[in-house]
Amino acid sequence: MDGKRQYLLAQPYSDGKGIDWLVVVVVPESDFMEQINQNTQNTMLLSLVALVVVIVLGMLTARLITAPILRVYQAANRLAKGDLGEQVTPSAIAEINELSNAFNKMSEQLKESFETLEDKVRERTADLAIANQEIITLNENLRKDNLRLGAEIDVVRQMQTMILPNAEELEIEGLDIAAYMDAAADVGGDYYEVLNSDGIVTLGIGDVTGHGLESGILMLMTQTAVRTLKESGEGNPVRFLDILNRTLYKNVQRINSEKCLTLSILNYANGQVSISGQHEETIVVRKSGAIERIDTMDLGFPIALDGDITAFINQVIVELQHGDGVVLYTDGITEACDIHKNIYGIERMCNVISQHWHLPSEQIKDAIIADVRRHIGEQKVFDDITLLILKRQ
Template sequence: MSVTSENMTEPHFEDYTILIVDDNPSNLGVLSDYLDEHGLKTRVATDGELALQRAQHIQPDLILLDVIMPGIDGFETCRRLKANDTTKNIPVIFMTALESVEDKVKGFQVGGVDYITKPIQDEEVLARVTTHLHIQDLTLKLQKRNQEIMRLNEQLKDENLRMKSELKVAHRIQQMALPVESELNKIKELDIVAFMEPAADVGGDYYDVLPHNNGDGQIKIAIGDVTGHGLESGVLMLVVQTAVQSLLESGLSDSEQFLNVLNRIIYNSVQRMKTDKNLTLSLLDYKNGRLRVTGQHEEVLVVRQGGKIERIDTFNLGFMIGVVPDTKAFVSHLDIQLQPGDGIVLYTDGITEARNFNKKLYGVERLCEVISQNWHRSAQEIQQAVIADVRQFIGEQKVFDDITLLVLKQQ
């Protein structure tokens, strides 16, 4: 099943079933009728035991669960749902008049994904249901893609063949994630050039430049770096790319909410992949000279028309993606105004941590110096000057990490 609407508030619900559990028949009737009117299929249960039976039988896409009920309460009902292999992946949203922090924490501990406080507001219920159905849909798509990639990897039985194929697949994955030059040329407001060179041991650098689907001229720019090297890093990079594009297509526009939902998707994917991979990621939203930066990655280099560089530290704008299920408390943003001739430079640590024969790091200072000296040139010439200087600095040393560089100049 899929959500195919242009925004997250009006999805096509025909294929979704919601199980509503409440011991109050009046609450059941009102809520069931409201959701039915918006195209959702609803089923009801009046206590925890009946909810467990019906959840196994009908396999709903989401459960709205009252907490205070006769017999087993909502917390115990949720705990049993999560302990059962046939129902453990069904999202549970609690409905309760309990407002204490302890009760909310308990709800999350037993497996709930959200809380709705009574008295119930119909519009709030629909909004929360919509959000979690969309997250569930994206998670299932990503899970299927992960399973297929991992299945193909398992087929490589011979170790030597597997290692060679792993590098080939990982390189291919990286190429699939990159925007093509013709896409960048369509963005008339910016002169954009991107460069990525995978290391000998394949890593997981990621970047993308995507116009918003609402046609208002807004552009989302992403740059990130997955930890480690090899096929797993490449797979996670592809998962990130797919999730970013899917969320953008969904119409989710708030930059902080976008990053938090993306983190939740990646966290769920990492848990299912049983890997310890994570990534740094910054998302930049550009429109009419105004730039909003969200998320933690390397410094964003803001370059003014004369070549003066402002180094923007992104450490306090986010958290590592995929480490914790909720990063809302860590995420913030910073707004930057660009004038004609201004621009930004984005990079991964493959540039700044490149080492020469004497083990000396290339460093941010040298990168800034080269950019500043060449800022009067085109974005293509600036990129070429930086990469040439990095190669000269490294000499014959082996490159141990991906090298990624984005240069964007406002026209």
């Protein structure tokens, strides 16, 4: 009617005394969709606020990093002009502090040399010129790399650490939970979450494509959206992942990014755990150490890759007896390579889990990570390593 969708209900009415009517009720769709649309707008607004906070934190952290570098650079210029008493104040950043200490020591040595050993002026002048050029070159290199090192490594890694569940949040009655995440040298976008509300424990684990600032921002937006939906009481896995996907998809389009992420959401209550969303396999471990691997390929679709993924979202219900549990991980573990390019593999991880399942979750986690580290050896770690273990007590 007038280009707007209506819902209609027709019912007959008769009183047996000659009245034979047909009662028709028409309700505009907008009457009951208004609140839903308003909630969607609120979710988008919260995500936008989170993005602004991330940008501000990034700018502040970048300034904290550049300030000590600039001081060293300025001190080097003054030293080159003959101010041998120049000193650089210590920095909270270990690498910059070492550079400052080295600079201050060099300045003191030069000052002593010029005051007490005039016959070595020419020799020290040559050394000073070489050292000064090295410092200028170092500062130029640091300034060129500052944006990437500051924004993509320090800022994002600090954000990842700050939003992770703390030790108190992992202490849930009736459950033994352990978690671990170690970001690679080039920051990625691994994500995990543990939320306990109204008797339902929600676990989330995901992996954003690629590395760098965009991946870290999408990971932070995911954490904010998941917590918002959890606090709003949304328990239906299809609606949960659908709202989450639409929110992140619009944000990714807004920042003109091609990033997306795999994400699994698990809800545990009263010995049952529901699994939904597409990510790595979910490993179900029985009390005896027996392993059951659940493929999540048909339980969802990559988040923020398409605007509507409801047709792909499904869930699996698993019963957990006392002593049973689940293990969640990212491909930073299973695809970890040694110096000969041999990958670690899920089978090896499952063997370690089965052998140590009689231990508390924290010790199981330590055993897995130690085995992965032994496999990697001296090889560089190229991806984030994330592990989440839940064990019913």
